[in-house]
Amino acid sequence: MSFPFKPAPLGAAFLAAGLALGSAFALGGILQRQAARSSHQQPTMEHWLEPTTPTSPALITKGRALFLDSCAHCHGADATGDEGPDLHGVQVSDRYIANIITRGIPHEMPSFAKKHGAADITALTAYVRSLE
């Protein structure tokens, strides 16, 4: 009776699997660093996996009005930045933007959870997203 696996092909298979895994991690690292360069916060890989929230001109208009009321004194009326950063082309996911608006950033940006409900936050996110 012969041995079911020959040791050499098995070793080669492990080596190939290791190489594939290693290059996948390396690619992830490159993509992440590239995004980090153009954004303030460390983005997550979700940005590439997540479908973007549906948007419309009406939603963006509503978001802009809310932005002028709540955010413009820090991010500038045209969102090009003042005390807060320029929000054009932020390389983060919609969920990340919504989280920042909801929770704020300690010592940097207030939480808007009490002021804006889910519909407002969807509109604000659509507006920030439209600045790309």
Ligand code: HEC
């Ligand atoms: C008190 C000033 C202030 C207000 C008001 C404010 N922000 Fe911010 N925001 C900041 C600062 C400062 C940062 C950057 C924090 C950091 O770099 O750690 C920031 C960061 C952000 C980011 C992340 C940008 C990135 O590249 O990661 C988003 C998105 C954002 N703000 C959206 C908003 C929205 C939308 C509103 C209104 C609902 C708002 N902010 C209101 C000060 C403010």
